[in-house]
Amino acid sequence: MPRIEVAKRFDWDTFVRRYWNKRPVLYKGTSASPFEVADVFDAAAGATRSYLKQSYSTDSRSNLQFTIDREQQLFLKPWLPHESDGSLESYEARILGRLGSRKYALIIASLYSSGFSLWSKERAFFSELWRRVGVPLSGAITTLFHGNYEHSPVGVHLDRFTTFLFALKGRKRMRFWPKKPWSEPVSTILDYAPYLKESFVAEVEPGDILYWPSSYYHVGESAGEEVATSVNVGIPRTEHHTVYYVDDLLRGTIDEPSLSEQEWRNTRLATVSASPLARGVLTRRGPLSPELPRALLEAVDAFRDVSRRRETLRHIQVTWLKRLTAGGFEPVPPPARRGRLADEDRICVDPRFPILFEQVDARHWICSGNGHALLGAGSAKAVARLFEMLNSGHEVRVGELLRPFRSRAERARGAGSVKVSTRDDMRAVLERLQGFRALTRLGRGSLL
Known part of the structure; x- marks a missing residue:
């Protein structure tokens, strides 16, 4: 029977060479995990706030699930972590009570x-x-698992993701099978007792990191009566075709990609209003009508409308820059409230995650930070220099960054057909980027 390989030192080069898409490994007691309990609770409470703003219709999609003795709960509000709980420990105590x-x-x-x-x-x-x-x-996925459940609600299953498990609280057991342990034509099973002999287990504790490839069948189990908390990060590896990304590109062609359902309803692709039921296409004698139904004609016209070369290329640029600055984790958190930036304010950018800049054409440019993007109009040369200064990682005063740009009055007196970004335009860009948290305001005054 195979056993889990155990390591104590987490190192990316060694991990990729020995384990990536090859076999599971358990890193014991490492301090490498990026997840902290306080951050997890903050994100969980934020997910609750987002959920409570959604529709309660039966067909609405939710990122949250809550089960009691394996039974899915339809009304989630009483069972979710709220900001008023104050901490994950207090939430746990409320639910157990x-x-x-x-x-x-x-x-x-x-x-x-x-x-x-x-x-x-x-x-x-x-x-x-x-x-x-x-x-x-298409981005990785991140899922919180919290509770004292007996085993994963879906039972033994196979993911299309290669997975990292980060243990935060309590003990948890993951059980693995290198191959499908049953012969029945089903994808998951809840009663897997007959197949325990072919499995091997990994028991994780707070601070541990467990990794397994997408080829391993697995199930999460309780390792006692205590409540356990872990975060799983899945990276798509199998059955995830590039064609899936076309929907991303089309849905955001009018506005920005990764649109919410409400935003999607406002795009031209969503304005096809003809009935999906095509009347009169079959005659009494059986032959099909040679004319396409109205719904298909409208859909083709809408697609042709949004796929004009200039719009499409610009949108693809925006989509790709947002994806790059999202760092593999989308949808990104919403922007913070936009604040004012004065000339005396000192700002900087983390050079590990620069603001990406790209010129679209002679009249337009794009910048992107933390998974958000802005489309600007005007000559790009001075704008490119501004981002070059910011991305150096050094502190810089806002007034120094904006010095090369004209005021609106100066632009109004200028000549030429190419629009030039003004100081006010670029100050607004910097303020938006601050809202994206792509740059940090350090304070006011002279540089040290």
Whole structure:
């Protein structure tokens, strides 16, 4: 029977050479994990806030699940972590107080999208892996598992993701099978007792990092009565075709990619109004009508409208820059409230994660930071120099950055057909980037 390989020192070069997409490994007691309990609670409470703003219709999608003794709960509000809980420990105490001896599981997908601190640390950690194996085009997934459940609600299963498990609280057991242990034509099983002999286990404790490739069947189990908390990061490896990305490109052609459902309804691709039921296409004698139904004609026209070469190329540039600065974790957390920047303010950018800049054409340019993007109009030469200064990592005064740009009055008196960005335009860009947290305001006064 195979056994889990155990290591104590986490090193990306060794990991990629020995374990990446090859076999599981358990790193015991390492301090390498990017996840902290406080950040996890902050992100979980943020996910609850987002959930409570959503529709309660039965067909609405949610990143949150809560089970009690394996039964999925339809009304989640009473069971979710709220900001008023104050901490993950207090949330746990509240839930245990209500459930008594019953078991529960809280699962939150896309955890990073609700907490900037968690997202930024996770991006920094995995950026070292991306440098060695490549950035996942569709992004990795991050899921919180919290509770005292007996085993994973879905049972034994196979993912299309190669997975890292970061243990934060309590003890947890992961059970693995190198090959599918059953012969029935089903993808998952809940009762896997007959197949225990072919399995091997890894028991994780706080501080441990467990990795397994996507080829291993697995199930998470309780390692006692205590509540356990872990964060799983999955990186797509199998059954994830490049064609899936086309939807991303089309949905955001009018506005920005990764649109919410509400934003999607406002795009031209969503304005096809013809009924999906095509009347009159079959005659009494059986032959099909040679004319395409109205719904298909409208869809083709809408697609042709949004796929004009100039719009498409510009949108693809925006999409790619956002994906790069998201660092493999999308959707990114929402921007913070936009603040004012005075000439005396000192700002800087983390050189590990620069603001990306690209010229679209003679009249337009794009900049992107932390998974957000801005499209600007005007000559790009001075703008490129501004981002070059920012991305150096050195502190710089806002007034110094804006000195090369004209005031609006000066631009109004200028000649030429190419629009030039003004100081006010670029100050607004810097303020937006501060809201994206792509640059940091350090204070006011002269530089040291």
